[in-house]
Amino acid sequence: MLNLAGSAALPRLLAGLGHQVMTVDKDLEVIRKLAADPRLVTIAAEAESLPFDPCQFDAVVAHQVFHRFAPGLVLSEMARVLRPGGTACVSYLVRDDSVPWVKRLVKLLRQVDENAMRGDYGDASVEALATSKYFPQVETRSFRVWQQVNRPTLLAMVSNQPAVAALDGEMRELVLADAAQLYDSATPGADELRLPFQLKVWRAWVDHEELTAPIEIDDTGLVIPL
Incomplete structure (x- = not known):
């Protein structure tokens, strides 16, 4: 993977679930930190130019980062390194503002x-995956x-908002008092609120037929027509 x-x-x-995981990042500091985990194989590289032969992985995953890549380049690279039948998985964790107390906090x-x-x-950005010719089947x-x-976490979150931090002392205290009242009224007698998020996941199956250099597999190994 x-x-x-x-x-x-x-x-x-x-890796903890038993998968063999290779991870790439162009940031050398990130790679150094990841390399401290002996379960991971780490390589400094850009996602748009992967240093791997074709058909090396059963799955390619990208969490919270797909928008950082050039879709016209990264999608063909993801398709190239996937084995036939392999999948690309892109995911994002997005705050859900539909809960009443969160709506009130946003309004405040x-x-x-x-x-x-x-x-x-x-x-x-995942729309590029959903419409890609390399991944015609998307779930x-x-x-x-x-x-x-x-309560302290919520007040710290409000206080750290740039616009709130920029207020003069009296106005900032008024906003924090309103946030404290919001918390107390949302959870009378409770110790904590629950801030909701949606984990949105896209899984797409590769189709090698659309690659510029089609990939074919025979009984002896990989054949890549030029």
Whole structure:
């Protein structure tokens, strides 16, 4: 399995589940940190120019990073290194603002900054995968994920908003008081709130027929017509 860039959490999780994981990143500091885990094989490389022979991996995964790549280059590279029947998996963790207390928090912060909590997570970039000729079959699923938030954590999150931090002392204290009241009214008697996220996952199956240099497999190994 090949992991494209991103944090160490996903490749470590996959390795812990028993998968053989190779991960690439163009950031040498990231590679050095990942290399500290003996379960991972790490290579400094760009996702748009993978240093692997064709048909090397059963799966290529990219979590929270697909928007950082040039889609016209990375998709053909993902397809090239996948074995026939292999899959590309792209995922994003996106905050869900449909829960009432989160709506109230957003409204409160947007009184200070109209752009507050307008997260651009990059998930819109996955449209390139969904319409790619290299991956004609795409499956999409979504999972609810909850993050526990206590009163000090919520107030710190509000206080650290750039627009709130820029307020004078009195105005900042008023905003924090409103946030504290929001927390107390949302969870009377409870110790924590739950901040909801959606884990959005796209899985796509490779089709080698559309590659510029088609890949064929015979009984003796790989044959790549030029």
